[in-house]
Each structure stands twice: as C-alpha cells, then as structure tokens.
Amino acid sequence: MIFQSVPVDLELAIPGNWTLLMILLVVSFLMHIVFANLTIAGAFYAVWNEIRGMVKNNPVYDQLASQSATMTSIFKSIAVVLGVAPLLLVSVLYTQYIYPATIFIGEAWLNLLWILIVAFLLLYLYKFSWNRLKNKGLHLTIGLIGTMMLLIVPLIFIVAVVSMLYPDKWAGAEGFFHSLFYYPQIWQRYFHFILASFAVTGLVMYFWNKRKLTQRTKLHAVDGKDEVAATTENVKEDVKVYEAGKSFGMQAAFWTTALQLVIGPLVLFSLDREVRLLYLGDDVFLTSLLSISTLLSVVLIGMLFMLMKTEAKKWLLSSLTTLVLVIGLMGWMRHEVRESYIDPHRAENPPTIEQQPIQIGDMMIE
Amino acid sequence: MDYPVIEFSLLGNGMVIGLVAFIHVLISHGVAIGGTAMMVSLEYRAYKTNNKRLDQFARTLSKWVLIVTTTAGAITGVGIWFTTMVITPASIGSLLRIFFWAWFAEWIVFVTEVSLLLLYYYTWDKWKGAKKNIHLRVGYALVGFSWLTAAIITGVLAAKLTPGLWTETLSFWNAFFNPTYVPxxxxxxxxxxxLAVSFISIIVKMRVKDNALQQEVFGVFGKWMVVTIPSLLIFGVWYLFKIPEQAYDQVIWSTGMEPLVFTTINILGLAVLIIYALWAIKLPKKVPVILVFIVWAASIGFVGEFEMVRESVRKPYVIYDYLYANGIPASKAEEFSEEGFLENWTFATVDEVTEETKYEAGRILYEAQCLACHSIDGWRSRRAFADRVAGWGEDSLADYIETMHISRPFMPPFVGTEEEREALAHYITSEVDQANGEVAKGGDEQ
Structure with missing residues (x-):
C-alpha cells in the first residue's frame, strides 16, 4: 500500500494548554501504570506462592498467596479507572497517531475487552474460592489462566503505543501478531515493564507485611496475656505469613531491579540511532535524564541490598523514595522518547492547537 | 474521516459498538447506579428496623455490585471508547475535543466512586454497631458519586442529538447543558x-428462601416503583418534546416497528410495571415469579428502545449539524465533492478513478463512507447491501446514491465526484453479486 501516512488533524482544537495537558498525561499515566504493575505482578505472585505452598506442603506460602490475590483484586479495580485519564489525554493530544495505531491492530484492541473481563472474573473467583474450593489443582488453574490472560494485556497496549511512533512503517503492518515482530522496541519494552511490575510489587509486599507484622506484634504484646491459646496460635501463624511476605517481597524487588540493569540498556538500544544518540550526549537535557535515572537505579539496588541485610527502617524509606523517583523519571523519559519520534511528523502534519473558523450547518463559527 | 478503516464483518461495525454499549448501559444503570441505590436503601431499612437478615442480604448484594461493576461494568465502559476509537474515530475524536474537561472530571468521579465502593464493601464487617452510621454515610456518598458519573456522561450523550447553542458558540458549557440534558x-x-429493581427482584425470587425477607425487599421496591413509573413517563415525554423535529419524526421508524405495534408494546410494558408496583405494595409476600421475569424483560426492552431510538434518530449526523454518521464533517462535503474524495483522504491507496482503479477506488469509498453502518452481507438485513440492493445494476445504484440523502433524510449525502460515485456503485454491485451468487450456489449444493 502507498499512502501519505499521518492523517490531517481534526478541525476542533485541542481543548487546553498544550504543556498542562502533556504534564497531566505523564502524571496520570504513572498513576495508572503503578497500579497496573501491582495487578499483574500481584496475580503472578499469588499463583507462584500457591505453587510453592503446594510443592513444599507449607500453608504459610498458601496464605501469602491468598494475601496477594486479595490485594490484586483491589488494585486491578483502581488500575482500570486510573487508566481512563491517560487514554483520554493520549487520544486528544496524539489523535493523528494513536487512532491509526489502534485501528491497525483493531481486532486485538477489541479483544482486550473480553480478555480483561474474563481475567478479572477468574481472579475474583480465584480469590473468593480460596478456602472454599477443596480441589487445589482446579483452584490453581483458575488463577493461572487469569494471570496468563493478564500477561497478554500489556503486550497489546505496547504494540499500540510503539506503532504510533512509526507512521512510515504503517503501510507494511499486517495486524497484531505481525506487528509484534515488525516494530522495534516491543519485546524490550514488554520485559522492562514486567520486571518493573515484579520490583514495585515486591517492595510494596515487603512494606505491607512489615507494617502488618508491627501491628500484629504490638497488639499481641498489649493483650497477649489474656488471649486464649488458640488466638496466640493464630498470631503465630500470621507472624509466619508476614515474615514470609517480607522476605519474598524483598528478594523479588532486589533481583528484578538488578535485572533491569540488563533490560534497560536493551530498551535503549532498540531505539532508532538518532533518538538513542539524543540520550547519549546529543541532547544535554535527555542525557541528564537518562544518567540520573540510571544512577538512581544503581543506588536503589544498593539500598535494597542494605535493606535485605539490616531491615532498618531508614533503608526502607529511602528505597521507597528512590523507587518513586525512578518511576517518575522513567515515565518522563518514556514521554520524551515519544516526543522525539513524533516531532518530525508534527512539523508536516500540525495538530489543531488554535481553533480556526469552522462551518456548522450554514453558519461559519469564528 | 481520514483514518484507516477496519471491518468486523461477522457482527457489522455498528453492531460491535452497539453490543458493547448495550451491555454497559445495563450494568452502569442497573448495577452501578440503580443497584447501588437499592443496596444502600436496603441497608438503611435494615438499620432502621434492626433487621439482621436484610442487612446480610444487602451485604451479599454489595459483593455482586463490586464484582460486576469492576469487571464487565468498568471494562465495557472503556469498551465503548475502544470500539468507537477503531470504528468511528472521527466521531469519538471530535467528541473528546469538545468534551475533554467533562471526561477529565468524569475520571476523577470514577476513581472516587471505585474507591468508595471498595471502602464500602471491605468495611461492612468492620464498621458495625456504633460505626454503622459511618458505613451508611459511605454508602450515601457512593450513591451520589455513581449518579454523578451519569450526570457527567449524559451531557456528552445528549449533545450528540441536541448540541443546542454549541453550534453557534463552540462553548463547552453550551454543549454540555444542551436542550435534552435535564430530561x-x-x-x-x-x-x-x-433496571435495578427488576434485576434484584429476580435474585430475591430465585435465591431468597426466607419469606419475611422477600416481603421486606419487595416492600421497599414497591415504594421505589411508585416514584419511578410516573417519573419515567414525565421525563420521557419531556425528552421527546426537546429533540429536533426531524429526529422526532424518526422515533417509531427507528425501532423498526409498525406504529400500532410500537404503541401496543409500549403500553403493555408500562402496564406490567404498574401491576408489579401494585403487587409489591399490596401483596409483597406473594409476588409471582413470572411477573418478576416479565418486569425484567420489559425494563431491558425500555432501555434498549431508548438507546436505539436516541442513537438512530440523530441520523444522518453523529454530532447534529456538524459531523455525519460516517465521520465526514458536513462542512467538507462540498469541497470534497468538487476536488474528489480520494484526493483528500490520507489512507487512500489510489487517488483517482480509472478503468484499472475503479474497483479499488470503490472499495475505499465504501469503507470510508458506508462501513460505519452498512455491510455487504450479514445478518442485519436492513443494513446489508446484499439484501438491500440485490439485482439493482450499477447505473441505477449510482443514480440512487446521488440523491439518497434527499429521499432518505437519515442518510448522509455521498461525498465525491461523479466518477467516484460510479466507482462506489461498481464496487458494491460486484460485491453484492458475488455474495448473492455464492449464497445461491451454496443453496444449489444443498
């Protein structure tokens, strides 16, 4: 097919200050993606720990898995509603790019709907049937299918947001599966995202279980003497679960963040040469962004290591703060990459920023 | 216009949007808004009458409200957007530009609504006794915020048919508070x-064995229906008086029914609702199962009718007076007809009609201008060309296309040169002949 690739923008102007809307896009996307991280890795950890519990015949892991499944069912609801704003903003600001990109993978794009509905329903079933369903194998299968379906979701979104960067390649694209290997960056970005999900969720798991542990032991210390033996037994059980959650979350956060040192550069090298070089010296601002975030990631790994060794509160707080900073910088860079790709096209196909007179009915509206 | 085109031939493009939207309307109205209101009013009643079993029933409802709204409800909501984005990108794109801030506000309301729902569900067992009051207040806030989601999106939906002063001012507020907004x-x-009353009535009849509990729930529902039935009538009529004349004339036609059938069915539907309300108030112990199912069917029928009428009577526009249903701005029609449509369309693979390119040019024109509502073949015979123009011949079809927007006011005009119009007729007739030929052949083989 031969066509001039980027559509003419709509007649109606983009309704707001360009910079403000761009900032809202980056911020709202980050809010959404953190909950998407927690949902996907949460579901994965639930299944993983349920398997560990079955293999080692240890109920502690099973309860830890159940904790992840409950958290996931809450996070996923928030992830979905938080996603409305970034989708709205990207549609309004990048109309000429995101619409063709989704239309080219239209079938996969609409398949997202039933994939998400079925996956979410399965994960509810997984959570609500935890203690009721006696057939553990069946229970695990429900969670496993739900999780596998969730793992497909980011792939479809990534194809959409990557293919919108390559209008020159649109003519050669042949649907979703073809696009998976046709456009650069896709798998690198996918694994970058999945690893980030594991890391963020790991740290949140550590944080959550540490808090619970403190609360539980305090409670127990206050009225422990009067409690009946059974309750003491319960507290002991809970403490075991929280300890396991802390240790699992910490290990997961540390190792997956460390692995990003391999995947991160792969993402960088999947970018077109001209864009990559912007981050490697050609553009002072972008180079600083990349350097600072790389440096902070290394610092984060160090902090996580110290946290593993000492379990000191100061390392937890500093790790969390650094993680938030790194996530913020990554979101910002992701936006800058998109801008670097789209800028040249924008010059030729300008978006409608100022409202020009338009005709409605028989009237010309100034 | 000016976007690539995708065809969902199995259902037809319009049906894909309609299906997702209809499921969403049932859930958003029946569960998220109505269901939440019923759940909280049952909890309130349980609290006032100190009825533990009713409280437990409301709690069970809250679990299902949570599950349904955060899965199929939320995803089909985003789904309307996903489907329109790929099927009618120019329409949804323009609507987003007009109503951006309404949607942005909607986002904040959504996030609050879901947070409140999670809080409401997960604190049911924790906030008991003296704290029950706080739980109820979370419930009231939840009802308020779920209604607010409708209060915002209705501005957008109503403006598609009655943009009001917006067409003169391009002002957001004029578009939002348009003539049909309030009704x-x-x-x-x-x-x-x-919808909520009819859904929950079925659950009560099928799942609740406790007769006293049934009586309590139907008692509450009966009161709600006494307010609901006259309100539906009053606001429905008010709405009809506010829509454009051309749209008003299309109301019965758009349902595909004969006027007598239309009137009879609607009166019967209304009668069923009245019978239900009276029964629930007078004999809440003995509401018949069959009545509950008929009310359920009638309420879904009313919703389907309202949405179908609203979406159909705005034709030929998707944004009245501004954008045609196929995404072409009305203002561009003349310009493109002079210069040629293909010339102006970014994703056209040919830009002029010659003997060699005639078929391909026709295909592009079909995809760009017809596909939003029509298909070559398919199960919706009113929309499928294989049924509508079977045996017409290229020339008569080309002539018809030239004036179809006059003889059929709900059709947008064809936009393009004479050669392009002929190319479109050529493409449609060849495809229709092929489709019908294959059907005939298939029939012979059987």
Missing part, C-alpha cells in the same frame, strides 16, 4: 432504578 438525565436516573 435525559432524569429519565436515565429512573431507568437505573427500574
């Missing part, structure tokens, strides 16, 4: 209650 919002509010 649609009020009508939708009571539709939501009607």
């Amino acid at each position: 649609s919002l009020l009508f939708r509010t009571f539709i939501a209650i009607l």
Whole structure:
C-alpha cells in the first residue's frame, strides 16, 4: 500500500494548554501504570506462592498467596479507572497517531475487552474460592489462566503505543501478531515493564507485611496475656505469613531491579540511532535524564541490598523514595522518547492547537 | 474521516459498538447506579428496623455490585471508547475535543466512586454497631458519586442529538447543558432504578428462601416503583418534546416497528410495571415469579428502545449539524465533492478513478463512507447491501446514491465526484453479486 501516512488533524482544537495537558498525561499515566504493575505482578505472585505452598506442603506460602490475590483484586479495580485519564489525554493530544495505531491492530484492541473481563472474573473467583474450593489443582488453574490472560494485556497496549511512533512503517503492518515482530522496541519494552511490575510489587509486599507484622506484634504484646491459646496460635501463624511476605517481597524487588540493569540498556538500544544518540550526549537535557535515572537505579539496588541485610527502617524509606523517583523519571523519559519520534511528523502534519473558523450547518463559527 | 478503516464483518461495525454499549448501559444503570441505590436503601431499612437478615442480604448484594461493576461494568465502559476509537474515530475524536474537561472530571468521579465502593464493601464487617452510621454515610456518598458519573456522561450523550447553542458558540458549557440534558438525565436516573429493581427482584425470587425477607425487599421496591413509573413517563415525554423535529419524526421508524405495534408494546410494558408496583405494595409476600421475569424483560426492552431510538434518530449526523454518521464533517462535503474524495483522504491507496482503479477506488469509498453502518452481507438485513440492493445494476445504484440523502433524510449525502460515485456503485454491485451468487450456489449444493 502507498499512502501519505499521518492523517490531517481534526478541525476542533485541542481543548487546553498544550504543556498542562502533556504534564497531566505523564502524571496520570504513572498513576495508572503503578497500579497496573501491582495487578499483574500481584496475580503472578499469588499463583507462584500457591505453587510453592503446594510443592513444599507449607500453608504459610498458601496464605501469602491468598494475601496477594486479595490485594490484586483491589488494585486491578483502581488500575482500570486510573487508566481512563491517560487514554483520554493520549487520544486528544496524539489523535493523528494513536487512532491509526489502534485501528491497525483493531481486532486485538477489541479483544482486550473480553480478555480483561474474563481475567478479572477468574481472579475474583480465584480469590473468593480460596478456602472454599477443596480441589487445589482446579483452584490453581483458575488463577493461572487469569494471570496468563493478564500477561497478554500489556503486550497489546505496547504494540499500540510503539506503532504510533512509526507512521512510515504503517503501510507494511499486517495486524497484531505481525506487528509484534515488525516494530522495534516491543519485546524490550514488554520485559522492562514486567520486571518493573515484579520490583514495585515486591517492595510494596515487603512494606505491607512489615507494617502488618508491627501491628500484629504490638497488639499481641498489649493483650497477649489474656488471649486464649488458640488466638496466640493464630498470631503465630500470621507472624509466619508476614515474615514470609517480607522476605519474598524483598528478594523479588532486589533481583528484578538488578535485572533491569540488563533490560534497560536493551530498551535503549532498540531505539532508532538518532533518538538513542539524543540520550547519549546529543541532547544535554535527555542525557541528564537518562544518567540520573540510571544512577538512581544503581543506588536503589544498593539500598535494597542494605535493606535485605539490616531491615532498618531508614533503608526502607529511602528505597521507597528512590523507587518513586525512578518511576517518575522513567515515565518522563518514556514521554520524551515519544516526543522525539513524533516531532518530525508534527512539523508536516500540525495538530489543531488554535481553533480556526469552522462551518456548522450554514453558519461559519469564528 | 481520514483514518484507516477496519471491518468486523461477522457482527457489522455498528453492531460491535452497539453490543458493547448495550451491555454497559445495563450494568452502569442497573448495577452501578440503580443497584447501588437499592443496596444502600436496603441497608438503611435494615438499620432502621434492626433487621439482621436484610442487612446480610444487602451485604451479599454489595459483593455482586463490586464484582460486576469492576469487571464487565468498568471494562465495557472503556469498551465503548475502544470500539468507537477503531470504528468511528472521527466521531469519538471530535467528541473528546469538545468534551475533554467533562471526561477529565468524569475520571476523577470514577476513581472516587471505585474507591468508595471498595471502602464500602471491605468495611461492612468492620464498621458495625456504633460505626454503622459511618458505613451508611459511605454508602450515601457512593450513591451520589455513581449518579454523578451519569450526570457527567449524559451531557456528552445528549449533545450528540441536541448540541443546542454549541453550534453557534463552540462553548463547552453550551454543549454540555444542551436542550435534552435535564430530561435525559432524569429519565436515565429512573431507568437505573427500574433496571435495578427488576434485576434484584429476580435474585430475591430465585435465591431468597426466607419469606419475611422477600416481603421486606419487595416492600421497599414497591415504594421505589411508585416514584419511578410516573417519573419515567414525565421525563420521557419531556425528552421527546426537546429533540429536533426531524429526529422526532424518526422515533417509531427507528425501532423498526409498525406504529400500532410500537404503541401496543409500549403500553403493555408500562402496564406490567404498574401491576408489579401494585403487587409489591399490596401483596409483597406473594409476588409471582413470572411477573418478576416479565418486569425484567420489559425494563431491558425500555432501555434498549431508548438507546436505539436516541442513537438512530440523530441520523444522518453523529454530532447534529456538524459531523455525519460516517465521520465526514458536513462542512467538507462540498469541497470534497468538487476536488474528489480520494484526493483528500490520507489512507487512500489510489487517488483517482480509472478503468484499472475503479474497483479499488470503490472499495475505499465504501469503507470510508458506508462501513460505519452498512455491510455487504450479514445478518442485519436492513443494513446489508446484499439484501438491500440485490439485482439493482450499477447505473441505477449510482443514480440512487446521488440523491439518497434527499429521499432518505437519515442518510448522509455521498461525498465525491461523479466518477467516484460510479466507482462506489461498481464496487458494491460486484460485491453484492458475488455474495448473492455464492449464497445461491451454496443453496444449489444443498
């Protein structure tokens, strides 16, 4: 097919200050993606720990898995509603790019709907049937299918947001599966995202279980003497679960963040040469962004290591703060990459920023 | 216009949007708005009468409200957007530009609504006794915020048919508070209650064995229906008086029914609702199962009718007076007809009609201008060309296309040169002949 690739923008102007809307896009996307991280890795950890519990015949892991499944069912609801704003903003600001990109993978794009509905329903079933369903194998299968379906979701979104960067390649694209290997960056970005999900969720798991542990032991210390033996037994059980959650979350956060040192550069090298070089010296601002975030990631790994060794509160707080900073910088860079790709096209196909007179009915509206 | 085109031939493009939207309307109105209101009013009643079993029933409802709204409800909501984005990108794109800030506000309301719902569900067992009051307040806030989601999106939906002063001012507020805004919002509010009552009545009849509990629930529902039925009538009529004349004339036609059938069915539907309300108040112990199912069917029928009429009577526009249903701005029609449509369309693979390119040019024109509502073949015979123009011949079809927007006012005009119009007729007739030929052949083989 031969066509001039980027559509003419709509007649109606983009309704707001360009910079403000761009900032809202980056911020709202980050809010959404953190909950998407927690949902996907949460579901994965639930299944993983349920398997560990079955293999080692240890109920502690099973309860830890159940904790992840409950958290996931809450996070996923928030992830979905938080996603409305970034989708709205990207549609309004990048109309000429995101619409063709989704239309080219239209079938996969609409398949997202039933994939998400079925996956979410399965994960509810997984959570609500935890203690009721006696057939553990069946229970695990429900969670496993739900999780596998969730793992497909980011792939479809990534194809959409990557293919919108390559209008020159649109003519050669042949649907979703073809696009998976046709456009650069896709798998690198996918694994970058999945690893980030594991890391963020790991740290949140550590944080959550540490808090619970403190609360539980305090409670127990206050009225422990009067409690009946059974309750003491319960507290002991809970403490075991929280300890396991802390240790699992910490290990997961540390190792997956460390692995990003391999995947991160792969993402960088999947970018077109001209864009990559912007981050490697050609553009002072972008180079600083990349350097600072790389440096902070290394610092984060160090902090996580110290946290593993000492379990000191100061390392937890500093790790969390650094993680938030790194996530913020990554979101910002992701936006800058998109801008670097789209800028040249924008010059030729300008978006409608100022409202020009338009005709409605028989009237010309100034 | 000016976007690539995708065809969902199995259902037809319009049906894909319609299906997702219809499921969403049932859930958003019946569960998120109405269901939440019923759940909280049952909890309130349980609290006031100190009825533990009713409280437990409301709690069970809250679990299902949570599950349904955060899965199929939320995803089909985003789904309307996903489907329109790929099927009618120019329409949804333009609507987003007009109503961006309404949607942005909607986002904040959504996030609050879901947070409140999670809080409401997960604190049911924790906030008991003295704290029950706080739980109820979370419930009231939840009802308020779920209604607010409708109060915002109704501005957008109503403006598609009656943009009002917006067409003169391009002002957001004029578009949002358009002539049908208030009647649609009020009508939708009571539709939501009607749906919720009918859904939950079935659950009560099928799952609740306790007769006293059944009586309690139907008692509450009967009261709600006494307010709902007259409100539906009043706001429905008010709405009809506010829509454009051309649209008003299309109301019965758009349902595909004969006027007598239309009137009879609607009166019967209304009668069923009245019977239900009276029964629930007078004999809440003995509401018949069959009645509950008929009310359920009637309420879904009313919702389907309202949405179908609203979406159909705005034709030929998707944004009245501004954008045609196929995404072409009305203002561009003349310009493109002079210069040629293909010339102006970014994703055209040919830009002029010659003997060699005639078929391909026709295909592009078909995809760009017809596909939003029509298909070559398919199960919706009113929309499928294989049924509508079978045996017409290229020339008569080309002549018809030239004036179809006059003889059929709900059709947008064809936009393009004479050669392009002929190319479109050529493409449609060849495809229709092929489709019908294959059917005939298939029939012979059998």
